[in-house]
Amino acid sequence: MTETRPRSHTSPYPLWFFIPAAIIYGVLFLAPTVSSLWFSLTRWDLSTAEFIGLENFRQFFSEPFLVQGLVNTLIYAVTTSGLKTVCGLLLAVLLTGNIFARGFLRTLVFFPVLVSTIGIGITFTVMMHPTRGIINVALETLGIPGPGWLTNPALALFSVALVDLWKGVGLATLIFIAGIAAISPDYYEAARIDGATRLQQFSRITLPLVRPAMITVVTLSLIGGLRSFDLIWAMTRGGPGFSSDVIASVIYKQYQAGFYGLSTAGNVILFALIAIIILPLTLWFNRREVEE
Amino acid sequence: MTKRIGVIFATASALAALIAAGPSQAETKLSFLIDNSPDTVAAADALVAAYEKKAPDVSIDIEQRPGGGEGDNIIKTRLATGEMSDVFLYNSGSLMQAIKPGRTLVDLSNLSSQANVNESFKAVVRADGKVYGVPFGTAQGGGIFYNRKIYQELGLSVPKTWAEFMANNEKVKAAGKVAIAQTYRDTWTSQLFVLADYYNLNAAVPNFAEDYTNNKIKYATTPAAMKGFEHLKEVHDAGLMNEDFGAASYDDGLRMVATGEAAHYPMLTFAIGALKQDYSDNLNDVGFFAQPGDDASKNGLTVWMPAAAYIPTGSKHIDEAKKFVDFVGSVEGCKIMMATNTVQGPSLVNGCPLPADVPPSVKDMLPYFETKGLTTPALEFSSPIKGPSLEQITVEVGSGIRQPADAAALYDDDVRKQAKQLGIPNW
Numbered sequence: 001m002t003e004t005r006p007r008s009h010t011s012p013y014p015l016w017f018f019i020p021a022a023i024i025y026g027v028l029f030l031a032p033t034v035s036s037l038w039f040s041l042t043r044w045d046l047s048t049a050e051f052i053g054l055e056n057f058r059q060f061f062s063e064p065f066l067v068q069g070l071v072n073t074l075i076y077a078v079t080t081s082g083l084k085t086v087c088g089l090l091l092a093v094l095l096t097g098n099i100f101a102r103g104f105l106r107t108l109v110f111f112p113v114l115v116s117t118i119g120i121g122i123t124f125t126v127m128m129h130p131t132r133g134i135i136n137v138a139l140e141t142l143g144i145p146g147p148g149w150l151t152n153p154a155l156a157l158f159s160v161a162l163v164d165l166w167k168g169v170g171l172a173t174l175i176f177i178a179g180i181a182a183i184s185p186d187y188y189e190a191a192r193i194d195g196a197t198r199l200q201q202f203s204r205i206t207l208p209l210v211r212p213a214m215i216t217v218v219t220l221s222l223i224g225g226l227r228s229f230d231l232i233w234a235m236t237r238g239g240p241g242f243s244s245d246v247i248a249s250v251i252y253k254q255y256q257a258g259f260y261g262l263s264t265a266g267n268v269i270l271f272a273l274i275a276i277i278i279l280p281l282t283l284w285f286n287r288r289e290v291e292e
Numbered sequence: 293m294t295k296r297i298g299v300i301f302a303t304a305s306a307l308a309a310l311i312a313a314g315p316s317q318a319e320t321k322l323s324f325l326i327d328n329s330p331d332t333v334a335a336a337d338a339l340v341a342a343y344e345k346k347a348p349d350v351s352i353d354i355e356q357r358p359g360g361g362e363g364d365n366i367i368k369t370r371l372a373t374g375e376m377s378d379v380f381l382y383n384s385g386s387l388m389q390a391i392k393p394g395r396t397l398v399d400l401s402n403l404s405s406q407a408n409v410n411e412s413f414k415a416v417v418r419a420d421g422k423v424y425g426v427p428f429g430t431a432q433g434g435g436i437f438y439n440r441k442i443y444q445e446l447g448l449s450v451p452k453t454w455a456e457f458m459a460n461n462e463k464v465k466a467a468g469k470v471a472i473a474q475t476y477r478d479t480w481t482s483q484l485f486v487l488a489d490y491y492n493l494n495a496a497v498p499n500f501a502e503d504y505t506n507n508k509i510k511y512a513t514t515p516a517a518m519k520g521f522e523h524l525k526e527v528h529d530a531g532l533m534n535e536d537f538g539a540a541s542y543d544d545g546l547r548m549v550a551t552g553e554a555a556h557y558p559m560l561t562f563a564i565g566a567l568k569q570d571y572s573d574n575l576n577d578v579g580f581f582a583q584p585g586d587d588a589s590k591n592g593l594t595v596w597m598p599a600a601a602y603i604p605t606g607s608k609h610i611d612e613a614k615k616f617v618d619f620v621g622s623v624e625g626c627k628i629m630m631a632t633n634t635v636q637g638p639s640l641v642n643g644c645p646l647p648a649d650v651p652p653s654v655k656d657m658l659p660y661f662e663t664k665g666l667t668t669p670a671l672e673f674s675s676p677i678k679g680p681s682l683e684q685i686t687v688e689v690g691s692g693i694r695q696p697a698d699a700a701a702l703y704d705d706d707v708r709k710q711a712k713q714l715g716i717p718n719w
Contacts, residue, residue: 043713045392046372050715059709064702131536151476151538153693239479240538241688256361257680258368258390259713 040268044261056265065242065250072157073246073273076232077225079161080168084221085214087165088172093202095173096180106177110170117167121234124163125150128235150236153243160235160244164228172217179213180206215285219278226274247273319349320612323377325370327363327599328356331565331633332381335429338632343619350612360480371396376604378613381428384416384597385673388425390714393417397424398603398610405621405641413640416597416673425600426621429629431637432561432596433657434488434670435582440652442469442555443579450581452588454523461532464555471532473554474690475545482686484558485527485583486520490671491594492585493517501674507711507718512700519585521696524689538691543570550574558583560596564653565634580653582660593660595667598640637661676714679706 040056042049060066095106112120127134128149136146149159187205196204229248232238238245238253247270254263326336333356340352355377357363364387370376371391382388391397400406401423406414409427417425436457442448446467451457461471475481493500496516503509511517527533534540534554546563548554550571561580568575582593601620603613619625626644635650638661646654660666672678685703688694694702711719 043715046369047395059712063709064705129536129539131539148538151536151691153691237479239684239687240476240691241684241693243693253680256365257710257713258364259709262709262713 036264037268039261040265042261044264045258046260049261052261056262057269059262060265060269063250065245066247068242069245069247069250070273072244073226073248076157076161076164076228076246077222079158080164080225080228081218081221083161083165084169084172085217087169088176088217089210089214091169091173092176092180093206096177106173109173112167113170115167117230118234120163120167121231125235128159151240153240156236156240156244160232163235164225164231167231168221168224172221175213175217176210179210183209219282219285222281223274223278226277227270320351320609322350322352322379322609322613322616323355324352324616325355325357325367325377325380327359327381329359329565330569331562332428332599335629335633336381338628339620339625342624342628343616346619347615350616352616367391371604371606374606376606378607378609379601379603379617381599381601382425384413384425384427384600385670386676386678387672388417388600388602389419389676393419393424393602394422396604396606398605398607398614400424400426400603400614400617403614403618403621405618405623405625408623408642408644409621410640410642412669413597413600416669417600425602426617427598427626427640428601428620429562429598429633430635430639431598431661433580433582433637433660433667434484434490434560434594434596435558435580436488437549437557437559437563437653438579438581439549439552439555439577440579441552441577442467450579451584452591453586454584456588457584458526458530461527461530461556465530465532469552470534470548470554471556472527472534473540473545473548473557474527474533474537475540475542476538476687476690477540477544478542479683479687481542481545481559482524482690483683484560485523485690486682486686487670487672488558488583488594489520489523489585491582491592491668492519492590493671494668495585495587495590495592501671504671504707505675505677505716507708510700510704511707512697512704518696518700521686521689521699524686525692525696528690528692533690546571550578552577561636561653561657562596564636564651567653568634568651575651575653578651578653580656592666592668593657594670595637596670597673598636676716677707677711679703679710681706 039049041051041053043052043055044050063069091109095102095109099105128136130136130146130148130151133146133149135149139146147155150156183206187209188201191201191205227248228246229252232244232246232249233252236244238249247266251263251266251270254260254266324336324340326332333354336354340354344351357366367376367380367382368391382391399422403426405426406423413427413431414423417423438450442464443450446463448460448463451460464471493514493516497509497514500509500514500517509517511521534544534548536544540548542563543566545554545557545559546567547570549557550567551574564575564578567578582591584591601617603610603617607613621641623641623643626639626641630639630644630647635646635654637654637657638646646658682703685694685699685706689696689699708719
């Protein structure tokens with residue numbers, strides 16, 4: 001009791017010092033969040049808003065494709081995040097090794113991160129055309145009939161996820177390279193003296209010590225996957241039919257139709273979903289870190 | 293000293309003259325928002341050039357927006373935030389009703405040009421007894437484009453019933469050609485078999501539009517309304533479509549039917565504009581017929597009304613804008629558009645006849661318009677409700693992902709959502 005009170009008095013900054021930051025935070029973050037909570041409870045046409053209670057949420061959850069959109073979102077997020085972590089780690093091991101043209105190869109892996117997502121989407125849409133696209137034309141010359149990458153409903157979501165991997169793996173690699181570079185070379189030297197193989201060095205030294213980097217990659221790519229929209233929209237617009245719809249594209253379609261209150265409700269749901277998945281995950285990661 | 297005073301006087305009077313003369317050069321600047329299709333741009337440019345000659349004190353800036361859902365968004369957002377241009381083009385019919393004309397648009401009932409505008413058009417830009425727009429372009433039909441060369445080669449005749457149409461398709465397929473071009477990359481093109489079937493639906497169930505608006509009749513429980521969805525499935529199951537139908541675009545569809553890669557392409561006749569621009573050499577090879585139904589004696593055309601020019605209530609130059617819109621809707625304006633633009637059907641301004649040299653696909657449409665009762669406006673002009681997901685649903689049926697009955701029920705759900713959001717009674 002006597003300890004807590006002096007602490008609040010000994011803050012080096014007076015209260016008014018925080019006011020400018022608090023105003024910026026309130027205007028830019030707090031006000032939109034609270035107002036979107038309000039608008040999600042209304043029938044809203046941008047100029048008038050009529051309060052209709054939880055009707056929008058009821059409508060959103062009875063939306064025939066919401067459930068599929070939800071499942072697709074999870075599939076997409078887990079697939080892209082898992083692939084980015086595995087491929088990113090492997091590429092990082094390769095690119096921190098003593099190999100030819102290392103700097104150039106690092107640049108090459110990172111390059112797609114810098115290109116516009118819409119540009120990549122349009123380019124790959126052309127390349128994945130079922131009869132004229134370069135991918136299927138190449139497969140055909142090898143005698144393999146190429147699938148309809150973006151037109152087969154069972155395949156469309158995964159085709160987009162692969163492109164997302166290609167686009168995003170550079171960032172994961174970069175984070176892993178930083179993580180590996182932070183590991184002291186002494187460990188490897190000691191291991192080599194003890195006669196450890198390359199595989200043992202990777203599994204016993206690199207993998208455990210690169211954990212902080214891995215947590216960053218998993219969290220970032222999972223959040224990115226859950227709210228991903230631009231690539232899916234550029235490549236399939238949620239199609240064919242509704243087969244590659246994710247929550248974000250369902251929400252966007254409601255905006256397009258002029259259902260502003262309904263789509264705001266969708267955004268609130270998306271916000272809650274990301275919080276529900278990411279929060280426990282982060283807590284779990286952090287606890288494990290403390291335990292170790 | 294006197295010299296100096298003289299200079300000052302001269303400068304002052306020159307300045308005064310400049311100030312006085314300045315504004316009279318171009319007193320008002322109007323902005324005019326249009327969609328970015330080449331046809332619209334050409335017509336708007338010609339209209340603006342002609343009007344600026346007539347009214348030298350007005351200058352008009354043309355702004356372009358994308359088409360489809362994205363353009364829709366822009367219109368709705370700009371209207372709601374009061375950022376709309378002085379004059380803008382937008383759909384007539386159900387989409388116009390959705391922007392709440394009574395609140396957002398200026399009443400144009402008293403323009404002198406309205407005297408010549410066809411009543412069928414006024415009906416689709418009217419709300420609460422007031423007329424809010426003038427026509428921009430001609431009427432259009434929804435039906436099926438066909439390649440006349442293929443028809444000649446194979447000795448086919450224009451079908452009057454769906455069965456005849458399917459028989460034609462089988463012959464085309466047997467000849468090793470694509471019978472029906474489908475272009476699901478541009479999802480909106482997948483709706484034609486359903487939307488263009490409305491003449492047949494209306495013939496079978498004459499009060500469909502009213503009952504549908506009042507929540508008394510459903511697609512899923514009306515066999516005549518299910519026909520459009522069933523046609524999509526039939527065409528898919530018979531393997532009549534181009535191999536890359538899932539990835540082909542609207543432009544691919546036009547190319548296929550114009551150059552004879554495919555025999556048919558279901559589409560609105562506004563495509564004639566694009567055909568003329570991109571495949572002018574093949575324009576005479578393309579013909580058009582209404583979507584066939586069950587009965588040869590009841591073969592008629594579903595008609596789409598053109599877009600309209602509107603003035604938002606937020607405009608700062610309503611009077612000048614009214615004069616320009618009056619010009620757009622006048623016989624003179626109609627003739628300028630006819631001369632610049634491709635004709636897509638009959639004009640909706642009386643006293644503005646079609647030119648003599650229209651393409652065959654337009655000639656094919658005229659018999660429907662010349663006989664009373666052979667045309668009916670599409671459902672979206674008779675009812676304020678059109679579900680936003682129809683295009684995804686028709687892609688599913690046309691790709692064999694979903695069965696017609698299931699699709700119709702799903703569309704009914706979609707329609708319910710739209711009706712509730714619009715606040716229509718009885719839903």
